[in-house]
Amino acid sequence: MILRGPYLTCQKTGLLRYWADGVIKISGQGMIEWAGPWSDFLKKFGAQRQSKVHDSGGLVVPGLVDAHCHLPQYAAVAMGGEELLPWLKRYIFPLEKSFEEAPWVAHYARHFFQELIRSGTTAAAVYATIWKDSTDLCFEQALQSGMRVIMGKVMMDRYSYNDHFRRLYPSKSRKEISLRESADLCRKWHGRDGRIFYAFSPRFALSCSKELMRDVGQIAQSYGVYIQTHLSENKEEINAVTLEHPGYPSYTALYERCGILGPKTLLGHSIWLNSREIELLGKTNSSVVHCPESNFFLGSGIMNWRALAAHRVPISLGSDVGAGPDLNLWSVMKQALYADKMARVYGVHGFNGAAVKGSPPMPLRPEQVFYWATLGGAKALGLDRFAGSIEVGKSADLTVIDMSTVNPLPPEMEDLMDSSSGALLARLIYRGSASMIKAVYIQGRLQYQRNKVTPRVF
Numbered sequence: 273m274i275l276r277g278p279y280l281t282c283q284k285t286g287l288l289r290y291w292a293d294g295v296i297k298i299s300g301q302g303m304i305e306w307a308g309p310w311s312d313f314l315k316k317f318g319a320q321r322q323s324k325v326h327d328s329g330g331l332v333v334p335g336l337v338d339a340h341c342h343l344p345q346y347a348a349v350a351m352g353g354e355e356l357l358p359w360l361k362r363y364i365f366p367l368e369k370s371f372e373e374a375p376w377v378a379h380y381a382r383h384f385f386q387e388l389i390r391s392g393t394t395a396a397a398v399y400a401t402i403w404k405d406s407t408d409l410c411f412e413q414a415l416q417s418g419m420r421v422i423m424g425k426v427m428m429d430r431y432s433y434n435d436h437f438r439r440l441y442p443s444k445s446r447k448e449i450s451l452r453e454s455a456d457l458c459r460k461w462h463g464r465d466g467r468i469f470y471a472f473s474p475r476f477a478l479s480c481s482k483e484l485m486r487d488v489g490q491i492a493q494s495y496g497v498y499i500q501t502h503l504s505e506n507k508e509e510i511n512a513v514t515l516e517h518p519g520y521p522s523y524t525a526l527y528e529r530c531g532i533l534g535p536k537t538l539l540g541h542s543i544w545l546n547s548r549e550i551e552l553l554g555k556t557n558s559s560v561v562h563c564p565e566s567n568f569f570l571g572s573g574i575m576n577w578r579a580l581a582a583h584r585v586p587i588s589l590g591s592d593v594g595a596g597p598d599l600n601l602w603s604v605m606k607q608a609l610y611a612d613k614m615a616r617v618y619g620v621h622g623f624n625g626a627a628v629k630g631s632p633p634m635p636l637r638p639e640q641v642f643y644w645a646t647l648g649g650a651k652a653l654g655l656d657r658f659a660g661s662i663e664v665g666k667s668a669d670l671t672v673i674d675m676s677t678v679n680p681l682p683p684e685m686e687d688l689m690d691s692s693s694g695a696l697l698a699r700l701i702y703r704g705s706a707s708m709i710k711a712v713y714i715q716g717r718l719q720y721q722r723n724k725v726t727p728r729v730f
């Protein structure tokens with residue numbers, strides 16, 4: 273297939289590449305064989321190939337990478353005004369618990385992946401539930417969706433769905449079951465079709481005994497798979513972690529001593545960190561997932577991306593659905609920009625309340641958040657060989673955007689708008705909505721088409 277139309281991508285340098293009249297040539301296997309401007313295409317392939325060229329129908333951008341979301345929580349989006357711990361207890365734990373033997377799990381999971389794709393996301397790191405069988409069904413649907421998915425069964429051997437946040441001594445058998453079931457799923461699914469990967473998913477330090485976390489560190493390393501968890505999202509959470517796991521210099525140090533940190537570890541939120549913790553993340557090459565929309569929703573705080581970036585900590589973006597109300601990562605990019613603007617006014621605070629001094633020289637730019645949502649995110653997740661940008665050798669994971677829903681003026685007044693790549697991207701981020709997404713291709717196959725009417729079954 274050969275697609276002709278404008279396309280916009282970011283490159284390894286972090287800079288944008290934009291062709292107003294571009295061509296993307298896709299192989300039978302769904303890989304990008306050639307990409308560049310139409311004039312170069314004509315020179316290279318000659319006019320005889322023109323009959324095979326299709327109009328892309330809109331602006332083509334790479335599929336996005338959502339590096340942190342919770343599949344079972346989709347039904348509970350936009351619920352509650354509480355902060356993290358009461359929100360988990362009231363809305364999330366009962367919902368996740370209901371996945372134990374529900375007949376609708378496969379249908380729910382299929383819908384979840386379709387919704388991700390409909391939002392222009394083609395790769396994701398996902399938390400399933402604590403239940404092995406329902407997680408297995410979620411993997412089946414991940415495979416069917418065509419997406420690139422990193423996923424795992426949630427691990428909790430204390431403070432689980434039944435005991436909430438009451439003190440409960442960890443039971444040895446809970447830990448053993450959690451490890452055994454996770455390892456079974458890992459062996460079954462990791463590496464499937466080259467696009468399904470396993471992540472050991474200890475929920476957070478409050479739900480896990482040290483013994484469980486230590487075993488996770490060892491097993492994940494021996495299998496060469498991912499670990500995903502939450503780190504320092506909320507002050508009440510951090511206080512509770514300090515009480516439950518006393519004797520560690522910090523939340524991050526606790527993870528480090530349990531062997532949880534490393535280049536295949538994804539840490540959601542990572543808001544309330546001191547400089548030692550940030551150094552530790554940099555030293556261990558762990559990556560953080562910035563979830564600004566969720567952080568606003570739960571009133572958790574603002575992640576200090578500048579300090580993390582200064583220590584070369586890889587950053588990706590996550591919707592964190594259900595704490596994030598929407599799977600649309602374009603909206604998350606916008607929230608990341610707004611969070612940074614507010615941080616410049618009010619300061620970013622460390623856990624001890626001290627503002628990080630000095631106003632940063634430059635505000636966060638749309639190019640940077642787009643990088644986190646595409647190539648940077650793919651890189652943080654170790655998927656950048658095949659995903660994250662429109663480049664030769666990568667999988668044709670592409671979104672087609674209807675610019676008429678984003679541009680303020682109609683096509684006949686186009687000259688009155690800035691047509692630079694930076695202006696185009698800023699309009700996508702600040703004015704984008706789900707309706708701008710016309711079509712989504714994964715590995716060259718059309719996986720979503722807007723306005724396609726599915727007949728109703730009565």
Ligand code: GUN
Pocket residue numbers: 342356360364475476502505566592595
């Ligand atoms: N910390 C532990 N579990 C969760 C969760 O499900 N969502 C969020 N936002 N934070 C968590």
Ligand code: FE
Pocket residue numbers: 340341342502540592
């Ligand atoms: Fe989360």
